[in-house]
Amino acid sequence: MSIQVERFGRSFDGVTAVEDISFQAEPGEIIGLLGTSGCGKSTILRGVAGLDTDYEGTIRISGKEVNGPSGELGIIFQEPRLMPWLTVLDNVCFGLEGPKEEQKEKALEILKVVGLEDFTGHYPKQLSGGMAQRTAIARALVTEPSTLLLDEPFSALDAFTKLQLQDMVLELWERYSPTMIIVTHDIDEALTLCDRIVILKGQPGELHDNVKVTPAKPRRKSDPKLAELKEYILESLDMTRNAQKEVRA
Ligand SMILES: Nc1ncnc2c1ncn2[C@@H]1O[C@H](COP(=O)(O)OP(=O)(O)OP(=O)(O)O)[C@@H](O)[C@H]1O
Numbered sequence: 001m002s003i004q005v006e007r008f009g010r011s012f013d014g015v016t017a018v019e020d021i022s023f024q025a026e027p028g029e030i031i032g033l034l035g036t037s038g039c040g041k042s043t044i045l046r047g048v049a050g051l052d053t054d055y056e057g058t059i060r061i062s063g064k065e066v067n068g069p070s071g072e073l074g075i076i077f078q079e080p081r082l083m084p085w086l087t088v089l090d091n092v093c094f095g096l097e098g099p100k101e102e103q104k105e106k107a108l109e110i111l112k113v114v115g116l117e118d119f120t121g122h123y124p125k126q127l128s129g130g131m132a133q134r135t136a137i138a139r140a141l142v143t144e145p146s147t148l149l150l151d152e153p154f155s156a157l158d159a160f161t162k163l164q165l166q167d168m169v170l171e172l173w174e175r176y177s178p179t180m181i182i183v184t185h186d187i188d189e190a191l192t193l194c195d196r197i198v199i200l201k202g203q204p205g206e207l208h209d210n211v212k213v214t215p216a217k218p219r220r221k222s223d224p225k226l227a228e229l230k231e232y233i234l235e236s237l238d239m240t241r242n243a244q245k246e247v248r249a
Pocket residue numbers: 012013017035036037038039040041042043044185203
């Protein structure tokens with residue numbers, strides 16, 4: 001499914017939080033929304049998810065204007081939001097319809113893909129942070145959504161688990177090819193996962209640039225093209241040492 005965000009703007013209590021943001025995701029593309037804290041990344045994602053409709057501009061998914069939440073979208077938040085009274089298997093089955101046996105079969109298949117086949121009977125409190133987030137990813141993907149929205153999905157995890165789960169997301173993307181929008185303030189994560197990075201800046205948040213990440217996935221972290229892009233993004237966000245000195249001066 002394609003996603004079009006046109007001239008998106010949002011104010012809260014008369015204060016503009018984001019203005020005039022436009023970008024597009026082609027079917028199967030992974031788009032990163034990258035920017036410093038408070039520039040409006042989550043606000044835009046909530047609009048795309050149909051969780052907030054009180055904005056200016058237009059958001060279309062496959063040409064159809066978004067005017068509320070849709071079952072065709074999967075959403076993964078920073079925290080797993082699992083139901084504590086349900087097992088891993090039942091958490092994954094939760095959004096499914098149809099005969100129980102079929103639900104279970106589908107859930108087990110995806111739990112295998114995320115490496116949790118031996119933990120299906122565990123309850124959320126028995127899981128590590130990474131395992132809980134894998135369960136949330138399985139739950140979002142079990143309905144095979146054609147669009148997946150991720151809001152800083154790995155920011156609460158340790159560095160190793162984060163790398164593992166980024167790899168897993170790429171594997172899942174190769175398998176199901178959903179269109180994805182991932183909100184992050186981790187430049188390396190955006191460079192690992194995304195085909196295109198929408199750079200936001202300022203308060204109110206504005207579109208600074210929209211850059212294509214050309215190396216094929218999976219990418220080598222040492223790829224010089226990625227290093228060049230990282231430098232450019234850091235400069236764009238005034239995050240290099242020289243830029244920070246200029247800001248302080
Ligand atoms: N419900 C709300 N009521 C009032 N202000 C809000 C609300 N939601 C967001 N804002 C404001 O809108 C701006 C953008 O917030 P948003 O959470 O979208 O930023 P973000 O880029 O996702 O930040 P972070 O990276 O810190 O999560 C912020 O100034 C925030 O205070």
